[in-house]
Amino acid sequence: MGWVSTDNEHEGWAACVAPDGRLSSSYSGEGMLVEGVTGRYERDKVMSDHEVVPDVEMIGWRGACTCGWQGELWKRVMSPADADFSHRRDYVSLDGFADASQEVEDAIHEEWKTHIAPSEAILGLEAAAREHAQAGQRLDKTVAAAKAAGASWADIGRAVGISRQSAHERWAEKQ
Missing domain, CATH: 1.10.10 (Arc Repressor Mutant, subunit A)
Known part of the structure; x- marks a missing residue:
């Protein structure tokens, strides 16, 4: 996973996005693991309620949180020339893993921190009240x-x- 809130109520990560919109929760040597079984992909051998989507098919990334929050899509483009960070487009080679680049992961982390800011502020308020x-x-x-x-x-x-x-x-x- 990625990041944990101070109260341990939120855990966020930069999730790969499958063509059908499902988010990866983990990965295996064969590809990204996504929850649910559509029959389109091979089931994971360990988690039978997950399918393995090949890295090459991942269409982008978005922030995800254990509370259900999802950030906006960062689109995976097919060539470095099409990458445009200001328009949420990034290039990651189709040869390897589909993980977000460090720059996109950092941006997703900032989005997730904005998502948890209210609960973090409440923690500060509770501490001040105590x-x-x-x-x-x-x-x-x-x-x-x-x-x-x-x-x-x-x-x-x-x-x-x-x-x-x-x-x-x-x-x-x-x-």
């Missing part, structure tokens, strides 16, 4: 300790940037 709650508990305990040590509400309010009255209203019942 830290905020912990800081609040620490502040409450420290205020109680200061009050027990003889500090006035005016001193406590001044230390935390609020008025004496606000400090009293916030912490007096917690004593």
Whole structure:
């Protein structure tokens, strides 16, 4: 596979695309493995619910994620002269493996990172909320300790940037 999100909920990769649109999940010595059986290709010997599509037949690449997300198609062109990165076209020789070039894989990785950005941001938000709650508990305990040590509400309010009255209203019942 390729990349894993911080929460381990998303795993993405640059998948080869078969002529019928199915995405590769892995590969074997004979070609790319795609889930499903159409009868057009030979079944994989190990995963019988997958077919082996020859590398030469792969039409391009797209981002894929375990959550079901798919990126836009990067088309495989038949000659280097037809390659145009700005139009999502790249040349990979028909002689070897159909894996995306490093440049296309990097672009797909960036697309996948955009896909997971909301969940990554939520993780940051959850962490900040936990830290905020912990800081609040620490502040409450420290205020109680200061009050027990003889500090006035005016001193406590001044230390935390609020008025004496606000400090009293916030912490007096917690004593």
